[in-house]
Amino acid sequence: MVIGLEIHCELGTKSKIFCSCPTEFGAEENAHVCERCMGMPGTLPVLNKKVVEYAVKAGLSLNCKIANYSKLDRKNYFYPDLPKAYQISQYDQPLCIGGYLDITKENGEEKRINLTRIHIEEDAGKLIHEDYQTLLDNNRCGVPLIEIVTEPEIRSAEEALLFAETVRNNLLTVGVSDCKMQEGSLRFDVNLSVMPEGSSEFGTRTEMKNLNSFRSLKRAIEYEYKRQVKAVEKGERIVQETRKWDDEKGKSFSMRSKEDAHDYRYFPDPDLVPIILTDEEIQKYKEEMPELPDAKKKRFIDEYKLSEYDAGFLASSIEVGNFFEEAIKDTKNIKSVANFLMGDISAYLNSNELEFSDIKFTPSNLAKLVNLVDKGDINLSTAKKVLSEMFESGKDAEEIVEEKGLKQMNDTGEIKAIVEKILNDNPQVVEDLKGGKKKAGGFVVGQVMRQTKGKANPGIVNQLINEILGL
Incomplete structure (x- = not known):
């Protein structure tokens, strides 16, 4: 299996990449549009400076070299969901060059996945197919994107998943996107081919576009790999094409033949000046970078004597890591706080389809719950009931124990x-x-x-x- 990933991430700016329209998700159809993002004749795009800042910080989080000089290009082909019929993107001189991420597999093996580039571009609109007609919502036109492109170095669904999860955690940590896959903020394209073991010559690749969950990513890779192997073993020719993944059916279907770069007829956008960044500006962005998940994991192991698994879980999300460090300020039982976050709290959020930000109680409140168990005021079974009530009401742990008469019998x-x-x-x-x-x-x-x-x-x-x- 040979995989290269293209990860599209919507940047969390308040306005679009080339105009001042808002980027807020969920607005009424075609409410967030103007002459510029609709491509009206006579209008000129103006690059949003915040997009460049966020893209640079994303690049730094993925160990890219930041270009002092980059430019914007027009990518041309039939876009039914882009009114101006071309996309402003970057071709041969992207903002972020190279880069890499290290992943640790389940068996403990470490692997480095190298990046080709990260470039900025505008998103397209959304086509809605219903009742034998296609409707167009242009709100997403011009929402700023970065496209993260890997080298074809991924060799399994497990590696692809680990890489994608690590990218998401890094982007969330640096605060450049909310990465909400259910809202389309993070989407994956999979370029996949197969070759005989021991060979160095890649097979013909196919592309599956717009996978919007880790589950879909894994299933689509596993399906497409089996499909191609089966075809090759039968002596059939793999066609270079774009395929659509149907998550309900668990299958991919051919959509169209896959274009190569020359088919897009790239040329420099005549209405936009190049992006020029000085070494001083790049250094300023580096100094503003927060602690990344990998560095945080190592610190958690050294500072709090946590296991590699526990530290990895707690450091994987900036919200979880911050909650953990705030909670342990008010209790000596670090391991118990970690266990609650990894166990009962994580399970509750998953089963109720909640985000970590939906938690109503504070880190100090979790620490109080841990202290109640440690003092023998309540047992672990009662603590789980109290935690459930904390999720529902946001009340203080001690208050719930007192109100409901849950204090442990020690007589x-x-x-x-x-x-x-x-x-x-x-x-x-x-x-x-x-x-x-x-x-x-x-x-x-x-x-x-x-x-x-x-x-x-x-x-x-x-x-x-x-x-x-x-x-």
């Missing part, structure tokens, strides 16, 4: 009476315990927890069982 005398009664009522369990059957202890603890509505301290229950039976 040895009260718990002892309950344990003794359960042991007296279950002589077989007593025999099993004395015979070394540890599962019987779980039965007793379960009965105590049921009678105390989950409030009894499990540690005290186990201690009392051993004391009463002289174990």
